[in-house]
Amino acid sequence: MFTHVFLYKLKEMFRMKWCIGWNLVFPIVLATAFYMGFGNFIREGEEKEVTQVAVVKESDTSFTEILKRVDFLEIKWTKEEEAKRLLKKGRVDGIFYGPKAEGDQPKLVINENGVGQTLLSQFLKSYNLSEFQVKTLMESEKVEDISKAISLVSQEVEYGEEITGFGSYKKEEEISPYMQYFFALIAMASLFSAWLSEFILKEMLASQSEIGKRYECGPIKRSITILAAILAGFVIEILCNVILVCYIQFVLKLSFHAPLFYVFFISCLAGTCGIAFGIFFGILCAGKENLMVTIPLTFSMICSFFSGLMVGNIQQLIQNKMPIINKINPAAVLSDGLYSIGTYGLGREYWVDVAILLGMTFACILISSIILRRKSYASL
Amino acid sequence: MPVFKAFFKTIKVRFLSIVTYFIIFLIFGSMSANSSRTAMEEKFQEEKLSIYVVDEEESPLTKALIESLSKDEKVDVETGKKWTEQKEFQKKVNDNVRFFYSYALILSKGFSERHTYQFIMEHDGVGGYVINQKVDAFLKSYEIYLEAGMEEAEALQMTQRTLGEIGESQIELTGENKQSDSRGSLYSFFSFLPYSLGMLMCIGIGLVLAELAGDCLSLRIQASAMSFLKNKMEIIGAMLVYGLATLLILLLIIFLQSLGDPDLWKAGYYILNSLFLLLFSLALSYFLSSLTKDNGIINMVSNMLTLGMSFTCGVFVPLEYLGDGVIKGAHFLPYYWYIRACEIVNQAKGSQIFSGDYLICLLILTLFAVVFLVAGMIAGKVKESHS
Amino acid sequence: MxxxxxxxxxxxxxxxxxxxxxxxxxxxxxxxxxxxxxxxxxxxxxxxxxxxxxxxxxxxxxxxxxxxxxxxxxxxxxxxxxxxxxxxxxxxxxxxxxxxxxxxxxxxxxxxxxxxxxxxxxxxxxxxxxxxxxxxxxxxxxxxxxxxxxxxxxxxxxxxxxxxxxxxxxxxxxxxxxxxxxxxxxxxxxxxxxxxxxxxxxxxxxxxxxxxxxxxxxxxxxxxxSIRNSETVTVETKKLDQEILEEIRQINHVYQVTQSGDKLKIKCDGGSHNLVHIMNYLIEKKVDFGRVTSELPTLNDVFLEITGKELRD
Structure with missing residues (x-):
């Protein structure tokens, strides 16, 4: 009888347009919209951004020599007219006018304020600083040995060392921060399964529908029918999540930077967590039709928002200020799991997130079972 | 006016959902407005970067360096943590750089002796190079004065003086922007309007119209003494009242949040644009209610349409960041023309706003409204003939 | 058993x-x-x-x-x-x-x-x-x-x-x-x-x-x-005087006479040929009447008699 109920429930849910719509079509449409919106950012993020500058060289000076050795600027050596054209079209962030002779000040021309322009101005400042330092040294009474100091002025020294990895993390392999939106989307799709389990519950309980009365009049334990129906819900949700993940990975070609099995695993676990929450909501909102639509929707949207669905860095903001919120928000837990496995590889964070999702699922099911254990109703 | 009253009594049932969308508008609009820039394009101004400093040493040198950086950047300092020993801390710093900060500067123990530091730069963006330049300049300056025979404290003082007193570089700002970066809170709020207005119309009007068009209810109304025209007029009246009331509340939110915006004088143009957007949103909700009476499907399709358009037409992601193909496709979507009109208003100076381009955007929005209205009527007729 | x-x-x-x-x-x-x-x-x-x-x-x-x-x-x-x-x-x-x-x-x-x-x-x-x-x-x-x-x-x-x-x-x-x-x-x-x-x-x-x-x-x-009513005779007639109604009430086995509009309802307990007796009286008194029906009691009558209410409310 368990199999009988399970198979029929599966058939029933596959035929429900709203079920497939909310759990599969809507997330895929949204993923496509995200891709169209953020695709550029993700693709551009694969290559390091470089500030471009046009250089109008009057003559060879120390400034132009230093420019030739700089690796964080992309330099276009060109004539003035061409440089102005490039600046107007936005192909370069600024124009350096090289000094006419040694001792002259180079000039920077920009169109607007921005980070690239700040970098160019800082470069110019650093160049001008050398001269100023020599002047200061000469004027200072406190200087004992000026020659060594002046020789240091002309040296190019880099004091910093970039951290490009630690533990199993490697910067060149890191996942784009814009993938956070897709993680939040998978989380939202998982939590939408709460509707599914609300529907299941409504159909199985005598207090909520006529079909529920038929079930409860039958010679089969309530727990078996509910469990079979929930399992069917799990299967649907798992299928939807797997399709969504595959769509993102293989159709949109956005890598999760992690073995797909672990991505599937935690996504499907989040889906079952959504189902568990739905059962819990179904019991809380018994009989109130409007709440049965509004509560799961509001819950999913709020949790998804706080996991980065609309503002990508909100989860990190919460992590800094009040990390406990991220641990009780199932969408944030999933999002964190996908992020950590994509960025740092399979590690403690991932398994902690898995454990939290399992815990939430178990807690919801346990509380729901205790409430549902009641044998008969006071009223129908 | 029984149908008019019934309309609003039915909408009351969706009160919680309606309030939710107002709250979403308030939160996201505010966040978008806070991150907008009103760039003073008359002179050059350095971009203020957010940097995260891990100071393991807490020595006079590290403090001086941090103080120097704090003059131009937004600096958050973490002390009492060891970078190398705590894996969780490493991940926290790395995550903060990925999502918040342009740069993380790690000043380990022994920094005062070695003068070397470690850093994490944001993956994309060049802000990290700016900070590297500044830190290297500071340290080089310090080393120069040490090499010149000064004591540490003196060398620090000289370094700070040198960096503070160095004159302005020759920088010229032409003011010919390739795009206007000046986007005040007014623009930000109005550009966020389509999603909220669209959803409020769909879940309010769309769902109510679907209910009123339900089999028994619509037949009961048709069989009543109320004329067809009166019935339709009451429904249209109710839609307009609800639409205008909703827009009014949204406008109130916008203006309360944007009182200090220098572009407030352009408000009239934004409001006119939003009225045309309202027309389209009403037509969209009518169209959806004609397609189906199923609340779940209306909810789902309206979410798909509004969110999809919001991501591809410049509502959530500015147009300049979208791909060329996406922008070409967006020309066929109404939200794109609304955003275009907002941009025209934002970029315009003086009385140039009421230009051909602006009016074309309004016209196209109207055309979209008419198309959806007609589509809705056709869909309704087809359904009627098949039922 | x-x-x-x-x-x-x-x-x-x-x-x-x-x-x-x-x-x-x-x-x-x-x-x-x-x-x-x-x-x-x-x-x-x-x-x-x-x-x-x-x-x-x-x-x-x-x-x-x-x-x-x-x-x-x-x-x-x-x-x-x-x-x-x-x-x-x-x-x-x-x-x-x-x-x-x-x-x-x-x-x-x-x-x-x-x-x-x-x-x-x-x-x-x-x-x-x-x-x-x-x-x-x-x-x-x-x-x-x-x-x-x-x-x-x-x-x-x-x-x-x-x-x-x-x-x-x-x-x-x-x-x-x-x-x-x-x-x-x-x-x-x-x-x-x-x-x-x-x-x-x-x-x-x-x-x-x-x-x-x-x-x-x-x-x-x-x-x-089990109830008193064994037959209900319904006569279509214009409004009758109280005197006539009272006389009908005196006919053998008639225990209730009510008139509502143009319908005169006469309830009888037991007896046979109640209809004939009633018709004879009306003819004798030269009362104009239209359709006449005689019904056996229904469950509604049972319910009405026991509870005082109609079964269909």
Missing amino acids: SKPVVEIKNLVKRYGDQLAVDHFSLQLEEGEILGLLGPNGSGKTTTLHCLLALLKYDKGEIQVFGKEMTPESYDSKKNIGVVMQNVAVVDTLSVYENVDFFCGLYIRDKETRKKYVEEAIAFVGLEEYKKYRPKKLSGGLLRRLNIACGIVHKPKLIIFDEPTVAVDPQSRNAILEGIRTLNQRGASIIYTSHYMEEVEELCSRIVIMDKGKNVVSGSAAQLKT
């Missing part, structure tokens, strides 16, 4: 302060069709829900097939079929799938189930609609599907809770005929309704309920003879 199929003793059920079922008792013998008649709100459905162990009750005993009925009485439940007042079918499954699904809750064996499903569909006359979904069926066909889902597993006890509500006369007749056939095949049936004609036609014994109480029970004939 075999035990009753259903035995309800002194059932009490309260919803807060409201007493829905008030020391109600009922027995259903094997092979019987028991009608449970009462106006809306009399407690019929509440009683059935308690019987099916769906509702908790405050006092009383309920036994089905000789055993106490509890939510865990799965052995008893295997032999109970329920046809709900509201249609309880799955919208996304076809007619065949619905019947098969609900049959599967009772019957494990696939072959047996298949046979039962075909028989149930044929029984309710839905062979042509096997692949149709419930949304495509008319109200009457939907009710038939509802019945099929409730009786597919060939239960020994079937409970029909107002199965003919909003059903066209043709479908109603088919349903009633079907119920008779089920009874002939050995099922004991409880049939609730507030349509007295159906109950009178179908049921071998009737229990009339009001305000949660068992007002009276017996066969239709027994109930009708």
Whole structure:
């Protein structure tokens, strides 16, 4: 009888347009919209951004020599007219006018304020600083040995060392921060399964529908029918999540930077967590039709928002200020799991997130079972 | 006016959902407005970067360096943590750089002796190079004065003086922007309007119209003494009242949040644009209610349409960041023309706003409204003939 | 003597302060069709829900097939079929799938189930609609599907809770005929309704309920003879003087005379040829009259006499 109920429930849910719509079509449409919106950012993020500058060289000076050795600027050596054209079209962030002779000040021309322009101005400042330092040294009474100091002025020294990895993390392999939106989307799709389990519950309980009365009049334990129906819900949700993940990975070609099995695993676990929450909501909102639509929707949207669905860095903001919120928000837990496995590889964070999702699922099911254990109703 | 009253009594049932969308508008609009820039394009101004400093040493040198950086950047300092020993801390710093900060500067123990530091730069963006330049300049300056025979404290003082007193570089700002970066809170709020207005119309009007068009209810109304025209007029009246009331509340939110915006004088143009957007949103909700009476499907399709358009037409992601193909496709979507009109208003100076381009955007929005209205009527007729 | 199929003793059920079922008792013998008649709100459905162990009750005993009925009485439940007042079918499954699904809750064996499903569909006359979904069926066909889902597993006890509500006369007749056939095949049936004609036609014994109480029970004939009224003569005539009405009242076996509009209602207790006596009087008094009808008492009369209210409110 368990199999009988399970198979029929599966058939029933596959035929429900709203079920497939909310759990599969809507997330895929949204993923496509995200891709169209953020695709550029993700693709551009694969290559390091470089500030471009046009250089109008009057003559060879120390400034132009230093420019030739700089690796964080992309330099276009060109004539003035061409440089102005490039600046107007936005192909370069600024124009350096090289000094006419040694001792002259180079000039920077920009169109607007921005980070690239700040970098160019800082470069110019650093160049001008050398001269100023020599002047200061000469004027200072406190200087004992000026020659060594002046020789240091002309040296190019880099004091910093970039951290490009630690533990199993490697910067060149890191996942784009814009993938956070897709993680939040998978989380939202998982939590939408709460509707599914609300529907299941409504159909199985005598207090909520006529079909529920038929079930409860039958010679089969309530727990078996509910469990079979929930399992069917799990299967649907798992299928939807797997399709969504595959769509993102293989159709949109956005890598999760992690073995797909672990991505599937935690996504499907989040889906079952959504189902568990739905059962819990179904019991809380018994009989109130409007709440049965509004509560799961509001819950999913709020949790998804706080996991980065609309503002990508909100989860990190919460992590800094009040990390406990991220641990009780199932969408944030999933999002964190996908992020950590994509960025740092399979590690403690991932398994902690898995454990939290399992815990939430178990807690919801346990509380729901205790409430549902009641044998008969006071009223129908 | 029984149908008019019934309309609003039915909408009351969706009160919680309606309030939710107002709250979403308030939160996201505010966040978008806070991150907008009103760039003073008359002179050059350095971009203020957010940097995260891990100071393991807490020595006079590290403090001086941090103080120097704090003059131009937004600096958050973490002390009492060891970078190398705590894996969780490493991940926290790395995550903060990925999502918040342009740069993380790690000043380990022994920094005062070695003068070397470690850093994490944001993956994309060049802000990290700016900070590297500044830190290297500071340290080089310090080393120069040490090499010149000064004591540490003196060398620090000289370094700070040198960096503070160095004159302005020759920088010229032409003011010919390739795009206007000046986007005040007014623009930000109005550009966020389509999603909220669209959803409020769909879940309010769309769902109510679907209910009123339900089999028994619509037949009961048709069989009543109320004329067809009166019935339709009451429904249209109710839609307009609800639409205008909703827009009014949204406008109130916008203006309360944007009182200090220098572009407030352009408000009239934004409001006119939003009225045309309202027309389209009403037509969209009518169209959806004609397609189906199923609340779940209306909810789902309206979410798909509004969110999809919001991501591809410049509502959530500015147009300049979208791909060329996406922008070409967006020309066929109404939200794109609304955003275009907002941009025209934002970029315009003086009385140039009421230009051909602006009016074309309004016209196209109207055309979209008419198309959806007609589509809705056709869909309704087809359904009627098949039922 | 075999035990009753259903035995309800002194059932009490309260919803807060409201007493829905008030020391109600009922027995259903094997092979019987028991009608449970009462106006809306009399407690019929509440009683059935308690019987099916769906509702908790405050006092009383309920036994089905000789055993106490509890939510865990799965052995008893295997032999109970329920046809709900509201249609309880799955919208996304076809007619065949619905019947098969609900049959599967009772019957494990696939072959047996298949046979039962075909028989149930044929029984309710839905062979042509096997692949149709419930949304495509008319109200009457939907009710038939509802019945099929409730009786597919060939239960020994079937409970029909107002199965003919909003059903066209043709479908109603088919349903009633079907119920008779089920009874002939050995099922004991409880049939609730507030349509007295159906109950009178179908049921071998009737229990009339009001305000949660068992007002009276017996066969239709027994109930009708138990009241004073044995015949009601209705005469179409203009308004008569009080004097004439009083004289009619004096005719033998006439115990009540009322006139409402142009209808004169004369109730008689016992006697024969009451109609003749009344007609003779009217002719003698030269009273102009139109149509004259004579009716035997209905269950509504029974209910009216006992409770003072109409059965149909």
